[in-house]
Structure formats: C-alpha cells, structure tokens
Amino acid sequence: MTLPSQKIISAGQRALQQMADRDTPFIFNDWYVAALKQEVGRQLTKRTLLGRRVVLYRTEAGQPVALDDRCAHRSYPLSEGILDGDTIICGYHGFRYDANGNWCEVPSQAKCPQGIGVRNYPLIEQGPLIWIWLGDDAPDATKLPHQDWMESPNWAWSSGYMPMKGSYVGLHENLIDLTHLSFVHERTFGTPDYARAPFEVDIGEEKFAVLRNVVPTKLPPMWANATGLVETTTAARIARSSFESPGLHLTSVAFYESTLPENDRAEFHIRVAHLPTPETASSTHYFFVVGRDFGLDQEDLQNFIHEQTCEVFSEDKKALALVDDVLRDRDHSFFEVSVASDAAAVAMRRYLKSRARTDVREQESVAAVTMVRSTDA
Ligand code: FES
Ligand SMILES: [Fe+2]
Incomplete structure (x- = not known):
C-alpha cells in the first residue's frame, strides 16, 4: 500500500482548498518590487506584474514612472513608442502621454481631449528597489x-x-x-x-x-x-x-x-x-x-x-x-x-x-457598484 487512506487523502484535499496555490488570484492591494533601481532609466522598459503589462521609465528629473503598457486609443504597447522628455509618444498614431498617464497631444486634432489616459501606478524607491502598488485601494505607504x-x-x-x-x-x-x-x-x-x-x-x-x-x-x-x-x-x-x-x-x-x-x-x-x-x-x-x-x-x-x-x-x-x-x-x-x-x-x-479572497470580494463589490450606477444612468 503506497497511497494513504482515503481519510488522509480527503483531509489533505480539504486542507489544500484553504491554501493559496498557483491558481489563487493575485493580491493586488500590497507593495511588490517592480524593478531594481538600476533597471529603470531613460528608456522604456516593459514588464508584466501580477498579470498586468506595465511600462517603466524615469523622468528627466530622475523620478521613476509606471504606466499601463497599453495605449488608450487602440491598445498599441506604449513601451514600443518613443520617450520624449518626460512624455511617451505612442508608436501607432502618435498620441502623447504625460508622466501621469494623461493624453497631452492628439496629432490629428488641435484640441487634446482632457481627462483621458492610462493608469499611473504609485511607486516608492527605497535603496536598490522600486516598489509598486497595483491595487485599486489607495496606496498604503505604511x-x-x-x-x-x-x-x-x-x-x-x-x-x-x-x-x-x-x-x-x-x-x-x-x-x-x-x-x-x-x-x-x-x-x-x-x-x-x-x-x-x-x-x-x-x-x-x-x-x-x-x-x-x-x-x-x-x-x-x-x-x-x-x-x-x-x-x-x-x-x-x-x-x-x-x-x-x-x-x-x-x-x-x-x-x-x-x-x-x-x-x-x-x-x-x-x-x-x-x-x-x-x-x-x-x-x-x-x-x-x-x-x-x-x-x-x-x-x-x-x-x-x-x-x-x-x-x-x-x-x-x-x-x-x-x-x-x-x-x-x-x-x-x-x-x-x-x-x-x-x-x-x-x-x-x-x-x-484569505487575502486573495478579500481582494477579489473588494473588486467584485466595486464592479457591482459600477454596474448599478451605469444601470441607473
Ligand atoms: S494606438 Fe496609440 S495612438 Fe493609436
Ligand atoms: Fe533554496
């Protein structure tokens, strides 16, 4: 007999259901290292973090920046564009993004629509590390x-x-x-x-x-x-x-x-x-x-x-x-x-x-509220 008894197998399987594994959703509301300090400079660097595509670079003043690596226009990766000063020019139709992730120029029109862009992620640089907050909650520096x-x-x-x-x-x-x-x-x-x-x-x-x-x-x-x-x-x-x-x-x-x-x-x-x-x-x-x-x-x-x-x-x-x-x-x-x-x-x-469950529940409740609001409208 090499297999344990069915009782032990069932107990092991029940225990596994309470434990995180490779299929457990990520915990977004926490700090993770996005890159080593020396990896982020005056070039566009792409990295997938917790399943999200992110582009990293430094402003001319040396501040690290992390944005969604996807143009809000037609989803071209911003990391394939050009870093121009502190802004990124998308490599597809040339829309320009500032370091906050907002559109600041649309080449095909004189007036740039305001309040449109991609997500900018909070970063903290500490020693050799650049930490990122990818969650929907407000970043908690503590x-x-x-x-x-x-x-x-x-x-x-x-x-x-x-x-x-x-x-x-x-x-x-x-x-x-x-x-x-x-x-x-x-x-x-x-x-x-x-x-x-x-x-x-x-x-x-x-x-x-x-x-x-x-x-x-x-x-x-x-x-x-x-x-x-x-x-x-x-x-x-x-x-x-x-x-x-x-x-x-x-x-x-x-x-x-x-x-x-x-x-x-x-x-x-x-x-x-x-x-x-x-x-x-x-x-x-x-x-x-x-x-x-x-x-x-x-x-x-x-x-x-x-x-x-x-x-x-x-x-x-x-x-x-x-x-x-x-x-x-x-x-x-x-x-x-x-x-x-x-x-x-x-x-x-x-x-x-349990952290992953809480994170997912929070996301679901945000989604539910958004749905209710759009139905109300
Ligand atoms: S996809 Fe980026 S400007 Fe069109
Ligand atoms: Fe080891």
Whole structure:
C-alpha cells in the first residue's frame, strides 16, 4: 500500500482548498518590487506584474514612472513608442502621454481631449528597489516592508534578479521551509544536518517565521570561506526565515564558533531579502538583495557571496519549475500531505488565500457598484 487512506487523502484535499496555490488570484492591494533601481532609466522598459503589462521609465528629473503598457486609443504597447522628455509618444498614431498617464497631444486634432489616459501606478524607491502598488485601494505607504538595513552604513549588499517558472506562492513556501537545503542545495550550501536541526515556528496574524538552530555544524564551503570558520566542526548556523508580506521574505542568518563564550566570539550576519513579484500564475520575478555586516569594503567577498547566491537560487529555480510542471497537470485525485515542519508554510498559504479572497470580494463589490450606477444612468 503506497497511497494513504482515503481519510488522509480527503483531509489533505480539504486542507489544500484553504491554501493559496498557483491558481489563487493575485493580491493586488500590497507593495511588490517592480524593478531594481538600476533597471529603470531613460528608456522604456516593459514588464508584466501580477498579470498586468506595465511600462517603466524615469523622468528627466530622475523620478521613476509606471504606466499601463497599453495605449488608450487602440491598445498599441506604449513601451514600443518613443520617450520624449518626460512624455511617451505612442508608436501607432502618435498620441502623447504625460508622466501621469494623461493624453497631452492628439496629432490629428488641435484640441487634446482632457481627462483621458492610462493608469499611473504609485511607486516608492527605497535603496536598490522600486516598489509598486497595483491595487485599486489607495496606496498604503505604511504597508511598505521598508528595509532600513539596505540604507545603513553597517551593511553592504548586492542586488540581483532572476526570472523563474512557477508561482510566487511556491517560492514563498520554498523560502519558509528550508529543510530543502539538505537536498536541493546538497552541492552548494546545504549540509546533511540542516533538515534534522531543531526549529521553532512563529505564527502571527500576518507574519510567519521559522527559526532553525544548526549547532554544532561544519559550515558548507560558501559560508566557511565567507566567514573564515573553515576548519571547525562546532560552528553555529542560526537561521530565521520570515514571511513579511506577499512581496517580501526575509532570511536572517548568524554564524559563529559555538564553543567560544558570547563575548569572545565574532558573529557574522547575512540577510537576504527575497522579493517575489508574480508575473503570471506560473512565472515569478525573483528580485533579491544579499547583505552582510562584515567585510563591508571587500569587493571580492561581495562578488563571491553574490555568485554563490545566484548558483543556490538557480537550484531553487530548477526545483520550482519541476514542481510547477506537475501542479499544472493535476486532476481531481490530486492530494498533498503536510508534516510538522510545514506548519508555518501552511499558515502562510492560508493567509495568502484569505487575502486573495478579500481582494477579489473588494473588486467584485466595486464592479457591482459600477454596474448599478451605469444601470441607473
Ligand atoms: S494606438 Fe496609440 S495612438 Fe493609436
Ligand atoms: Fe533554496
């Protein structure tokens, strides 16, 4: 007998209905990274974010701008037009848009119709990141998962981007369940003791975290070389994986020699901001910022950590693409069974599902009001 009992299968299927997956609608009313700072300049850059086509550029004064990438006249992509000063000239019939997304010139007529244009999306530039609000609610700046450490002189960091196949939900789950380090990352920065290490789960209303203590351990070459804890088999690797928002997962790791008293030992801290922005239901923009609080001026160290991180993330990318292929083909008999170490991931996916339901309900109520109004008229 390899299949679980029907009772377990049914319980697993019921549990899945409460958890977000690749088919769950996106949560629009929140902040996501639209681009890295250096990606947006004096050229038109197109990107699909949460299924919406967006065009990005900077004004001459350096302000980033995000508009719907679709002309309000006949839907030609604005990203295929021309950036002229702070305005975009559509490449089809030449209608001109200002940085707010409004028409400011229609070549075929002397008078430009007022109050017509495309949507302009609120952006916040912070450190290496440009955040976007795609929701219908008013943008809530207090919801921005601001990361002070990216602007602190006590931290050095590098930023990167990787397009991925698979849903952002899968990437969040991958990040909160680091038991996969011993297997997916066996060749790079996983160690056999990682999956078995004791852990604590911290489940809040909107935040979900796992704290894992891998002590004593022998660090994998990536972290042994970066920290200098090379020969020891009594190192400590303390990792906190924390879901902060639909657009941010934070990993914070401390390394030190566990046999030394707290006051006599050097501690090395790594922080990784994983910034998944859904592109489509089955593809994700994986932005990341990898920070450290040691060797701040060592460019070689920064390059080494950055390259190794990219290699590690390519392993995740491969695993998540394989999972997405399987999930795409699932049928009515599909089930999954969770174990104790999945507690935080399950809570996080339930939260995403309930946020998505609220978002959809809000959109439906706006649509209903609009319908009533147009019927009234
Ligand atoms: S489609 Fe853009 S001006 Fe006509
Ligand atoms: Fe991973």
